[in-house]
Amino acid sequence: MLPNKNKKVNRAHIFLITISSFFIFASAANAECIYNGENFQVKDNPNQILSPIHRLYNTETGTHLYTKGITDANSVLGKYPEYEFTDVVPAFCAYYTYQEGLTPIYRTYNTRNGTHLYARGDVDLSYVLGKYPEYEFTDGIPAFYASLTPQPGLTPVFRLYNTQTGVHLYTKGDVDRNYILNKYSEYEFTDGIPAFYMHLTYDSGPPLIKYEGPLISVGLWSKSHIDAESDPFRITASKSFNITDCGSTLISSIPEGETARVKYVGSQGMLQTYNSNTPSIFTNTMNRVCLEASDGNNTDMIFDVNTPDNLSKGPYDRYRGKIKIQHSNTDDNYNLYQAVDFPDLDLANSKRRIWVINTLPLEQYMWGYGEMKGGVEEHSKALSVTARSYARWYIEYATKWADSADLTHPENGEGFDILSYSFSQIYSGYDYELKYPLVADSVKKTKGVIMKYGTEYVLGAYSSYTDGNTRAFPGYPYMVSVPDPYGKNSSMTTEQMVAAGNHMWGLSASGSVVLARDYGWSWDKILKYYYTGISIVKEY
Structure with a gap:
């Protein structure tokens, strides 16, 4: 429990307590x-x-x-x-x-x-x-x-x-x-x-780190076995970083300004890392390698993963937090990847790929949320809470891309919670933050705010527009059909909208804009219109 936010006291150097206490101000000598x-x-x-x-x-x-x-x-x-x-x-x-x-x-x-x-x-x-x-x-x-x-x-x-x-x-x-x-x-x-x-001290100790929500792991992009052998992953960072086996074994440390490379070296998911500046080849590792700040503080760490130019993600190479390169032996997501970025690759190489995965706090993930650029403030807040709720649901419940619960075969999975694709939720990282600063601004104004239905997290599904009504999503009682004349796209048929990816579940983004801009609705009123029976809570 903390001081009441509504109690105003106009003194710069006081603390709201009475009677006996132990709080201290200013500095002194003789640190012990x-x-x-x-x-x-x-x-x-x-x-x-x-x-x-x-x-x-x-x-x-x-x-x-x-x-x-x-x-x-x-x-x-x-x-x-x-x-x-x-x-x-x-x-x-x-x-x-x-x-x-x-x-x-x-x-x-x-x-x-x-x-x-x-x-x-x-x-x-x-x-x-x-x-x-x-x-x-x-x-x-x-x-x-x-x-x-x-x-x-x-x-x-x-x-x-x-x-x-x-x-x-x-x-x-x-x-x-x-x-x-x-x-x-x-x-x-x-x-x-x-x-x-x-006792007094003059030592700062480890840096204080603001809690920015639970960690989320994002599948950014991937390569086939063939591509990962001939064209290794190239990774640099804003400061020195360690390469580990994602466990307790340190493979090597890479100084600031130098490049780590990771390549596929044969069957069974074997990965090899090396420093392209030395060059020195490090110990091979099975299935995955993890990269994180050498000083232990990943909150100010920026990795450059050198996203291939042929991926339709824009010039977004830099990401906060930690990076993992992981080989997947999962066979059940072939169509998902094949239909998006890899139409010409053969079946075997498409379904078992090597992924670049970004792990970071949920709020920092939201700063790079790639499906918004700014605009009407109440709409931007509504969309921020919707997208955060969507991601929070995936952290809590999703298993589609997570590592196997069978700890003897953790490689039987892709190793992330959510994908950075339009059929999941687009996330473009640090470069997007810099390009569209209004996104982070809207996100920070709703920090930690999510939707719940009872005790469950709400899957914050949303689409660009509707045919005049949203759709009920079976199994999700908070997503029922509601009239949406505000977000109706009169220039397309229902079939055309569905073909364009508009499932019409949950929030109608176009409707949200109109309600905020033309009707003066607040962001929370918008959310409670499109999601039935929800509560809006600040989780952190």
């Missing part, structure tokens, strides 16, 4: 918490593992929120777009588990204003819950542990009271406390002693 490359720890004592506490800034209320650990910080940044991370390092470090001489810090939630209060120890917790009925304690365990008395290597934290807003600000050390008291006359120091004592 360091990052060892894997964890934060007490300086000179690797066995004393600490939790980094990050300060996040709420751009809507002007307040700060302090989170416990990397996972908590990333979760807040992902779920609440009004929060930003502006500090280079954590505010301080705390203990995950009890240590002798420390006091548990409990997080309570104010049901009236959406703020948090942190109580020091069992007595303080009981006092708060007994005196203030608006507070509740739902975590069940302490947030972490702090010292209430001076200890070697710990810095005092002072609690200041804002007489104008009734909230508290926590500062680290005498210098910071005095600075706030001198600069902001509304603050006063009434406690007389520090609230508690904590």
Whole structure:
């Protein structure tokens, strides 16, 4: 639970809590918490593992929120777009588990204003819950542990009271406390002693990463065995990357600016990778190789997969996230591929291909959503939620292209959730983001919003236009036939529209444009018209 978005406070350096808590502002010296490359720890004592506490800034209320650990910080940044991370390092470090001489810090939630209060120890917790009925304690365990008395290597934290807003600000050390008291006359120091004592750090640790939704794997394009032998896949990236067997085995690292090549080297799906700049040939691997950022941060990674010019996808070569090259032994999707890009290839090579697969968070996938360029805002929002729901359904339920559940034969599948084709959902990646920035803008305005029918995700099917009525989709009770005079294409017969790929299920894109532009409908009203009985929820 987080501060209420509707409660406005016009102070840049406050946090909406009252009474006892542990939050801190500003900087101090003598850091006794360091990052060892894997964890934060007490300086000179690797066995004393600490939790980094990050300060996040709420751009809507002007307040700060302090989170416990990397996972908590990333979760807040992902779920609440009004929060930003502006500090280079954590505010301080705390203990995950009890240590002798420390006091548990409990997080309570104010049901009236959406703020948090942190109580020091069992007595303080009981006092708060007994005196203030608006507070509740739902975590069940302490947030972490702090010292209430001076200890070697710990810095005092002072609690200041804002007489104008009734909230508290926590500062680290005498210098910071005095600075706030001198600069902001509304603050006063009434406690007389520090609230508690904590470790300081100047190490940034691993980068904070906004949660951008569940991962989705997209089949971008593929080659036949013959083509993958004579013309290897060529991949570069915006920074150095590792090549693995998609498990625990590191095959090689490729420096920034150099090119990895992957080729098919014979029967049974054997793949060979090498660095075309050296060149050096690496260990062969069965069925698949994975490529991801060497520094572990794939959120800012851009791969260039050098899409062949003969594919009708436009000049879209660059993609965020991770890349996988996977050989497929699946025989049941032959017609799907044969009818689209490979009409002249023989049956055997068409059905068992080597795929380029892009794995990335759902929101980043949506930034490169290739079936929209911008336009009427409410329509763009409606289409963004529809496309996100479509992709979310495939992540959750689809098995057509996923790897086999038989772990002894994982190669019996293509290895992705969804295809980047018009009969699935077009995704054009990072280059499309740059070319059509209004797409990402509409997507971000509806971040994490999806449609549900009861507890199930909605398959957000949509088509360009209809013959005046949408069609019912058997087995999907939220897709019933509704009148669509707004999206009717009078220049084509029903047969012509169907032949052109308009199944007329779900959202009518042309109808959505008219309803938004000419009738002033909001995006959610549009969705609830075309999808019956749905709920619209923000999943993250």
